[in-house]
Amino acid sequence: MQERISMIKLREILRLRYENDLNVRDIGLSCNVGRQTVSNYIALAEKAGINWQEDKNLDDNELEAKLYKGKIPKEYGSxxxxxxxxxxxxxxxxxxxxxxxxxxxxxxxxxxxxxxxxxxxxxxxxxxxxxxxxxLDICMRQDHKAGEKIFIDYSGDKIPIINSATGEQVLAELFVAVWGASNYTYAEATLTQQLPDWIMSHVRAFEYFERVPNVCVPDNLRSGINKACLYEPEINPTYLHLVHHYGTAVIPARPYMAKDKAKAEVGVLIVQRWIIAVLRNRKFYSLAELNQAIRELVEKLNTRIMKKVKQSRKELYEMLDKPNALPLPAQRYEYAQWKKCRVNIDYHIEVEQHYYSVPYQLCREVIEVRITTTTIEVFLKGKRITSHIRSFEKYRHTTKPEHMPDKHRYQLE
Structure with missing residues (x-):
C-alpha cells in the first residue's frame, strides 16, 4: 500500500523534481520519505498530466483533485x-x-x-x-560536484565580546558555511544559535557567495532541524520556507554519521585555526566590530594558495562552484516565523498574546500563520485566507468586520 503523505511534502517532492531536477534518492532524503514513495508520486503526477509551472499555484484541494484524477607505473604526475x-x-x-x-x-x-x-x-x-x-588527504578524496552543496555548522569555540558599559563578556557564536567542491568559506559571528540568527546567517552567506547551492547540508542543529533522526530528520518550517524562497533543498546530516558532515567539520577546524586563533588576543566591543575582523580574515583564507591543488579557494570557487550554482532571487528573503493555531469559537487566533480575526466559517479549524515584523498572514491548506497589520499590544484584538457573522456585525453597528 502506498504511503500517504501530507500535501506540504507532496508539493516539496514535485518542486524538487521539476524545479531543482533532483534524483529520487536526494528527494527522499530531503523530504524524509522512502524512495519508492517518491517514485510513486512522481509517476502519479506524470500520469495526471501535472504541469508544475502552472499547477504549483493551485491550492491544496485543487492540486489534490487534479493529481488523483485520473597493470601500474610508479609515478603519477603529468x-x-x-x-x-x-x-x-x-x-x-x-x-x-x-x-x-x-x-x-x-x-x-x-x-x-x-x-x-x-x-x-x-x-x-x-x-x-x-x-x-x-x-591525497581525506578531505580531498570526497567527491563533491561543482555548485551542488554547501555544508553548514557552528564552531564549538566562541569569541568574547566585551560590554563597554559593564565590562561583562558575551560569548559570540561562529557560523560557518563551506562549499563542497572548492572549499570556499563564509564565516560570521552571531549572538545566538536561535532561529532568527540561523536563518539570517544563511541569507548573508548566500549574498556573500552571490550564488545559492543546489543543496544545503546542515548539522542537526535544533534551530533548523526540529527532530534529529537517523532516517527522518524534520526540517523547521521557517527553514523550509527559506529554502523555497531561494529554490534550493535541505538534506540534513544524519546524527552519528561523521562522514555526512566531514566537510563542515574540516571547514570549522580551519576557521578555528585561521580566525579564532588569530583573534585570540584582540578585544571586541561590538558584534559589528568582530564581524569586520572576521570578514578580513575570511578573505585572506579564501585567497590563500592551497598546497595540494596549487590554487586558492576563491579561484576554485570561480571556476567550479559559482558557474554551476543557482542565481540569487530578485528579492531578499524576509524573515518570518510559522506557527499552527486552532481558531477559537470567537473566530480569533492568538499570536504573541494578541488576537486576530479570521472568517467565522473557520471556527475550530487548524490553520497556519506566517509572522513577520509587520504582518500576520493566515493560510489554510496552502491557500492564503487573510492578513493583518501586526500589533504588539498584548491581550487586545484586531477584528475585520467582514470576518464576522451578519448578526455580530449588525450588533456592532
Missing part, C-alpha cells in the same frame, strides 16, 4: 612514463573535471585517447587515477 613511453594522464585536471556535472571517467578517457592514441586503455586509465587519488 608527463610521460618510462614504461612503454605512454603519456601519463593529467590527474589533477581529471580530478577537477570530475567535479563538474555529468562528467564521467569514460568521457575523460575518450578525450585522453583522442589526444594520445597510444595511451592507456580505459581500465588502466581508471586504475591509475584511483591510485593517484589515494595519495
Amino acid at each position: 608527463g610521460t612514463n618510462n614504461r612503454g613511453n605512454k603519456p601519463v594522464p593529467d590527474y589533477e585536471k581529471i580530478d577537477k573535471e570530475l567535479r563538474k556535472k555529468h562528467v564521467t571517467l569514460l568521457l575523460l578517457w575518450s578525450e585522453y585517447k583522442q589526444e594520445n592514441p597510444d595511451g592507456y586503455q580505459y581500465e588502466m586509465f581508471c586504475l591509475l587515477y584511483h591510485r593517484w587519488k589515494k595519495k
Whole structure:
C-alpha cells in the first residue's frame, strides 16, 4: 500500500523534481520519505498530466483533485612514463573535471585517447587515477560536484565580546558555511544559535557567495532541524520556507554519521585555526566590530594558495562552484516565523498574546500563520485566507468586520 503523505511534502517532492531536477534518492532524503514513495508520486503526477509551472499555484484541494484524477607505473604526475613511453594522464585536471556535472571517467578517457592514441586503455586509465587519488588527504578524496552543496555548522569555540558599559563578556557564536567542491568559506559571528540568527546567517552567506547551492547540508542543529533522526530528520518550517524562497533543498546530516558532515567539520577546524586563533588576543566591543575582523580574515583564507591543488579557494570557487550554482532571487528573503493555531469559537487566533480575526466559517479549524515584523498572514491548506497589520499590544484584538457573522456585525453597528 502506498504511503500517504501530507500535501506540504507532496508539493516539496514535485518542486524538487521539476524545479531543482533532483534524483529520487536526494528527494527522499530531503523530504524524509522512502524512495519508492517518491517514485510513486512522481509517476502519479506524470500520469495526471501535472504541469508544475502552472499547477504549483493551485491550492491544496485543487492540486489534490487534479493529481488523483485520473597493470601500474610508479609515478603519477603529468608527463610521460618510462614504461612503454605512454603519456601519463593529467590527474589533477581529471580530478577537477570530475567535479563538474555529468562528467564521467569514460568521457575523460575518450578525450585522453583522442589526444594520445597510444595511451592507456580505459581500465588502466581508471586504475591509475584511483591510485593517484589515494595519495591525497581525506578531505580531498570526497567527491563533491561543482555548485551542488554547501555544508553548514557552528564552531564549538566562541569569541568574547566585551560590554563597554559593564565590562561583562558575551560569548559570540561562529557560523560557518563551506562549499563542497572548492572549499570556499563564509564565516560570521552571531549572538545566538536561535532561529532568527540561523536563518539570517544563511541569507548573508548566500549574498556573500552571490550564488545559492543546489543543496544545503546542515548539522542537526535544533534551530533548523526540529527532530534529529537517523532516517527522518524534520526540517523547521521557517527553514523550509527559506529554502523555497531561494529554490534550493535541505538534506540534513544524519546524527552519528561523521562522514555526512566531514566537510563542515574540516571547514570549522580551519576557521578555528585561521580566525579564532588569530583573534585570540584582540578585544571586541561590538558584534559589528568582530564581524569586520572576521570578514578580513575570511578573505585572506579564501585567497590563500592551497598546497595540494596549487590554487586558492576563491579561484576554485570561480571556476567550479559559482558557474554551476543557482542565481540569487530578485528579492531578499524576509524573515518570518510559522506557527499552527486552532481558531477559537470567537473566530480569533492568538499570536504573541494578541488576537486576530479570521472568517467565522473557520471556527475550530487548524490553520497556519506566517509572522513577520509587520504582518500576520493566515493560510489554510496552502491557500492564503487573510492578513493583518501586526500589533504588539498584548491581550487586545484586531477584528475585520467582514470576518464576522451578519448578526455580530449588525450588533456592532
